[in-house]
Amino acid sequence: MKDPIIRIRNVHFQRGDKVVLDDVSMDIGRGGIVAIMGPSGVGKTTILRLISGQLQPSKGSIEVNGKQVSKLSRRKLYECRKDIGVLLQNGALFTDLTVFENVATPLREHTDLGEEEISERVTAKLDSVGLAGTEELMPHSLSGGMARRVALARAVILNPKIVLFDEPMTGLDPIAMSTVGRLIRETNDSLGLTSVIVTHNVSQMKKLVDYCFILASAKLIAEGSPQELMRNSDPAVDQFMNGRVEGPISFKYREDAGNATASPGR
Amino acid sequence: MKMEQTRKNKLLAPIAETGHCGLFLMRMLGSIRLERQLLISTLQQTYLIGARSLVIIMICGFFVGMVLSLQSINALQQFGASDQVSLLVGKSLFRELGPVLTALLFAGRAGTSIAAEIGLMKATSQIEAMQLMAIDPVQRIALPRFLAGVISMPLLTAMFNAFALLGAVMFSIGVMGLDPGIFWSKLHTGIYFTKDFMGGVWKSIVFGGLVSLIAVYFGYYAKPTGEGVGTATTRTVVLSSVLVLIFDFIMTSFLI
Numbered sequence: 302m303k304d305p306i307i308r309i310r311n312v313h314f315q316r317g318d319k320v321v322l323d324d325v326s327m328d329i330g331r332g333g334i335v336a337i338m339g340p341s342g343v344g345k346t347t348i349l350r351l352i353s354g355q356l357q358p359s360k361g362s363i364e365v366n367g368k369q370v371s372k373l374s375r376r377k378l379y380e381c382r383k384d385i386g387v388l389l390q391n392g393a394l395f396t397d398l399t400v401f402e403n404v405a406t407p408l409r410e411h412t413d414l415g416e417e418e419i420s421e422r423v424t425a426k427l428d429s430v431g432l433a434g435t436e437e438l439m440p441h442s443l444s445g446g447m448a449r450r451v452a453l454a455r456a457v458i459l460n461p462k463i464v465l466f467d468e469p470m471t472g473l474d475p476i477a478m479s480t481v482g483r484l485i486r487e488t489n490d491s492l493g494l495t496s497v498i499v500t501h502n503v504s505q506m507k508k509l510v511d512y513c514f515i516l517a518s519a520k521l522i523a524e525g526s527p528q529e530l531m532r533n534s535d536p537a538v539d540q541f542m543n544g545r546v547e548g549p550i551s552f553k554y555r556e557d558a559g560n561a562t563a564s565p566g567r
Numbered sequence: 568m569k570m571e572q573t574r575k576n577k578l579l580a581p582i583a584e585t586g587h588c589g590l591f592l593m594r595m596l597g598s599i600r601l602e603r604q605l606l607i608s609t610l611q612q613t614y615l616i617g618a619r620s621l622v623i624i625m626i627c628g629f630f631v632g633m634v635l636s637l638q639s640i641n642a643l644q645q646f647g648a649s650d651q652v653s654l655l656v657g658k659s660l661f662r663e664l665g666p667v668l669t670a671l672l673f674a675g676r677a678g679t680s681i682a683a684e685i686g687l688m689k690a691t692s693q694i695e696a697m698q699l700m701a702i703d704p705v706q707r708i709a710l711p712r713f714l715a716g717v718i719s720m721p722l723l724t725a726m727f728n729a730f731a732l733l734g735a736v737m738f739s740i741g742v743m744g745l746d747p748g749i750f751w752s753k754l755h756t757g758i759y760f761t762k763d764f765m766g767g768v769w770k771s772i773v774f775g776g777l778v779s780l781i782a783v784y785f786g787y788y789a790k791p792t793g794e795g796v797g798t799a800t801t802r803t804v805v806l807s808s809v810l811v812l813i814f815d816f817i818m819t820s821f822l823i
């Protein structure tokens with residue numbers, strides 16, 4: 302892949318004695334939607350946190366937008382994060398602010414726009430995620446799917462280059478799931494973003510993404526387009542893509558040396 | 568060897584934590600910018616914290632004033648000096664009881680809710696979301712609450728003292744029938760501005776900073792779980808109560 306926007310090189314990450322990522326390399330190209338997949342607890346969220354600079358790898362390097370995120374000071378890192386939108390696992394809306402104020406927060410913090418301009422942009426963004434008219438609602442009165450869409454609007458309000466999604470569809474009903482999926486695609490294409498989605502939902506991934514990385518047992522085991530991966534004959538890839546119990550990916554927390562390990566989700 | 572190690576860690580842990588908390592304070596103060604937003608959110612928090620604690624502080628102040636004058640009159644009568652009651656009540660209120668009791672009540676009422684609020688924001692990833700939006704939560708969340716604590720404690724102490732005096736007046740003049748003229752003139756001539764009044768004000772400012780620092784610190788570093796939030800609140804009350812009393816002794820020995 303030429304000119305990747307995110308370049309992960311030989312990254313090693315450890316929590317205590319537990320190796321979470323072992324020598325993982327990925328190139329994520331500009332534009333398009335990329336998925337990082339794998340069983341729960343394999344380290345998908347960890348990769349997102351490495352990309353956003355919340356965690357530092359013990360070995361290897363991570364380059365985002367041409368900058369080594371693991372080596373930046375807090376001020377430089379914060380500067381860099383203005384180009385990255387993040388949608389956390391359950392949306393993480395500010396519970397004491399209205400929907401409008403939630404989406405307006407990044408604009409108020411990072412731009413000098415006047416009240417009128419802010420209001421215009423927020424309304425337009427809420428409209429684009431199908432939530433016109435919800436401005437004055439409080440987050441607790443939103444359904445799961447609506448909260449996710451507000452969080453999406455908030456994540457892209459500053460027109461970032463990259464958006465990271467942590468399990469954007471988990472816990473949603475099938476209709477909300479498809480809605481969020483379609484919105485991710487629309488937003489990605491209309492704003493020219495690069496979207497990185499962390500998920501373990503294979504069927505959604507097949508519909509939505511352009512390229513996919515599969516992690517198992519702390520390692521990257523396969524990458525390619527969804528079609529290529531479906532045809533992949535590697536037993537671990539086949540097990541994950543088809544959700545089989547039997548196979549090299551174990552669901553035990555720790556296994557004796559030599560075998561694959563993947564902890565149950567938490 | 569192992570035991571020695573753990574014993575050493577037990578000894579060092581509080582010292583390390585104190586240092587960590589000090590650094591947190593530095594980071595908080597270092598993020599002060601003279602902007603409208605800080606002013607607005609600090610005023611907002613002052614209003615919230617003040618409004619939360621006001622009623623309980625008025626009620627407690629009133630009864631402390633009553634019981635204080637009851638005890639004083641009872642003791643002073645033995646020497647036939649019950650007309651000195653306002654002096655005794657006033658001195659002990661302005662110097663000690665006002666700032667200390669207000670700080671303890673404040674820790675239980677406002678301190679816990681600050682710690683729980685921030686801890687909950689952490690448990691629901693709101694703090695993380697802010698960091699990811701390149702907004703410093705220390706500046707936006709912790710700082711206004713800390714400043715609000717420093718501002719509201721002296722004001723609440725003033726309310727406490729006012730209601731305690733009201734309680735003392737009602738009891739000693741209303742119930743015991745002391746002469747109001749003597750009561751007020753003793754108070755007026757016997758209480759000194761710098762020594763008695765300002766001494767209490769300094770204390771309450773320090774206590775305000777202490778309690779709200781502990782509350783935001785424990786909230787900010789709470790484990791992001793329900794249990795973590797609970798632990799943070801409990802530790803906030805316990806530690807800030809103990810420290811208020813220790814600091815009270817230290818400050819008194821310098822101020823007296």
Ligand SMILES: Nc1ncnc2c1ncn2[C@@H]1O[C@H](COP(=O)(O)OP(=O)(O)O)[C@@H](O)[C@H]1O
Nearest residue numbers: 316321340341342343344345346347348564566
């Ligand atoms: N705060 C933490 N402390 C200790 N271990 C953690 C922490 N967060 C995650 N882990 C461990 O790191 C591994 C990867 O976690 P994570 O990246 O969240 O997995 P995923 O998102 O793929 O489900 C898990 O096995 C988990 O046990």
Ligand SMILES: [Mg+2]
Nearest residue numbers: 345346347467
């Ligand atoms: Mg995860």
